[in-house]
């Protein structure tokens with residue numbers, strides 16, 4: 383964890399930012415805290431112990447937060463979540479070579495500079511250990527130092543190219559992230575994955591693009607969608623559905639779920655987001671997005687508990703991402719009108735001044751929600767550079783659009799952290815926010831790391847942390863109504879569970895019925911149960927003594 387900021391300085395920066403904004407009228411929400419009900423005695427004690435750990439620094443705080451219930455991680459790229467050690471092992475299993483010069487994987491035969499990846503396993507000698515170390519550095523941001531012409535942004539995205547050539551290890555990778563999640567008391571993941579789409583690309587290329595489509599003419603979109611379907615676009619839906627189904631079946635086998643040997647990772651619920659690669663030609667992005675909507679819709683119709691939504695990936699500052707951004711948002715918006723049940727989270731505002739021209743910073747988040755119908759925004763880092771930022775923040779808050787906050791990733795890729803990051807501004811104006819990891823394997827972090835970092839850098843209270851966790855569970859894409867009566871208000875449960883203790887052992891029949899019909903509410907109840915379990919640990923004389931010394 384590299385960033386250390388004075389809390390007072392950050393608070394000052396936020397009040398300055400808010401004062402500047404409120405010069406044009408009151409901000410939404412103001413300083414009123416998000417309602418979370420009256421703290422129980424157990425919560426109040428836990429909060430005191432949290433404060434004691436917070437003031438002792440990152441290591442004691444990490445130990446305290448390691449099993450703090452974290453609810454969900456909603457922004458996870460599966461291939462970026464896997465640690466390099468796993469990728470090297472996989473390369474060995476796939477019979478690939480390691481290029482000693484470029485520190486990438488290569489196809490056999492392994493001759494000259496290429497050695498079999500299997501040589502980097504088992505009892506390896508000193509020379510191989512050095513290569514192993516260098517390869518891990520090459521497949522992550524470990525030990526990374528920027529040099530002229532090679533920034534952490536470049537290193538970060540290069541990792542995904544360097545891992546190309548690996549076979550399908552999805553089940554094993556999902557098991558790795560689920561096992562890590564359960565060890566951190568995280569119960570739910572939405573994993574971003576791109577299933578096969580080469581047929582869609584081919585059809586789109588054959589049909590081609592035209593001037594009306596380039597202008598996002600609605601009739602042209604209708605026609606193009608139909609042409610793609612008529613030419614067999616749906617042929618790839620089954621492969622996409624299977625990709626997620628097989629990953630789930632496979633990881634459940636690895637975890638022995640449903641048997642006496644079931645590992646704790648079985649308890650982690652996982653859903654998938656179909657991620658469109660946006661650095662293709664417009665017709666190919668349209669075809670991929672259509673395939674994404676079709677696949678997610680088919681999966682939702684079958685209630686197979688895998689695909690729940692879509693997202694767009696690849697660097698937002700890339701040439702094509704920047705050139706076609708508005709067009710992409712219009713495509714997503716149009717297709718959402720055809721498949722309104724499919725959820726949408728969009729990477730938007732993963733930009734910073736200097737990375738792109740100022741004009742490029744002015745509209746991505748707004749268009750993602752107004753044209754692309756995004757229910758959640760990934761990153762949203764450049765929000766204060768958008769046109770009329772105050773109005774945009776008001777819109778995000780009033781429409782309850784959540785921003786997925788990825789602090790370590792943003793520091794690494796964009797160089798934005800501390801007071802330069804809009805996280806405290808979002809919180810101050812009640813835009814819903816939750817912490818996520820983005821690419822924990824590439825960044826060499828985990829979700830606990832992000833909580834420790836947020837707590838220290840922004841002086842968060844124990845209640846603030848619970849609010850972040852509850853917000854994530856409020857905005858996940860699990861089907862069903864929320865446990866909470868009002869959006870982003872965690873003080874009162876819905877009518878069916880009114881007056882009950884959330885997470886309690888014996889919900890009423892009414893409440894049970896309600897949760898039976900809502901995966902979202904059941905997961906929220908489970909989160910509350912975990913909070914109660916966590917907070918119950920801090921009772922007894924040993925903690926009384928600790929509290930008296932603080």
Ligand SMILES: [Zn+2]
Pocket residue numbers: 457459729760820
């Ligand atoms: Zn991301």
